[in-house]
Amino acid sequence: MTMVVATTFLTLADLLAINEGIWTINPEEILGIHLFGTLPLEEALFFLVTNALIVCGVPLCLAPETWARVASWFPYRLQIPSSVNERG
Numbered sequence: 001m002t003m004v005v006a007t008t009f010l011t012l013a014d015l016l017a018i019n020e021g022i023w024t025i026n027p028e029e030i031l032g033i034h035l036f037g038t039l040p041l042e043e044a045l046f047f048l049v050t051n052a053l054i055v056c057g058v059p060l061c062l063a064p065e066t067w068a069r070v071a072s073w074f075p076y077r078l079q080i081p082s083s084v085n086e087r088g
Contacts, residue, residue: 003048003055010047015039 017023018038025040033041060066 003051006051006055007044007047010051011035011039011044014043014047 015036015038018025025043030040030042035041035044
């Protein structure tokens with residue numbers, strides 16, 4: 001749900017900015033497929049993929065298993081925060 005809300009918001013903001021002339025996109029640099037009449041498909045896909053990476057990546061980075069794995073790579077330089085160990 002987070003990904004849908006964020007993608008929708010960014011897509012609508014970009015659509016508004018293009019319609020208001022705040023910025024333009026070079027027609028030679030896009031496929032020519034437009035959503036809602038003016039929004040290039042590539043823009044919407046960019047927002048979708050970026051949000052997917054964030055929504056999936058943040059929990060991965062916060063997982064105690066991730067911290068343990070990274071700590072094992074740098075046993076003398078990196079210490080696992082106590083808040084991460086307490087969540088497990």
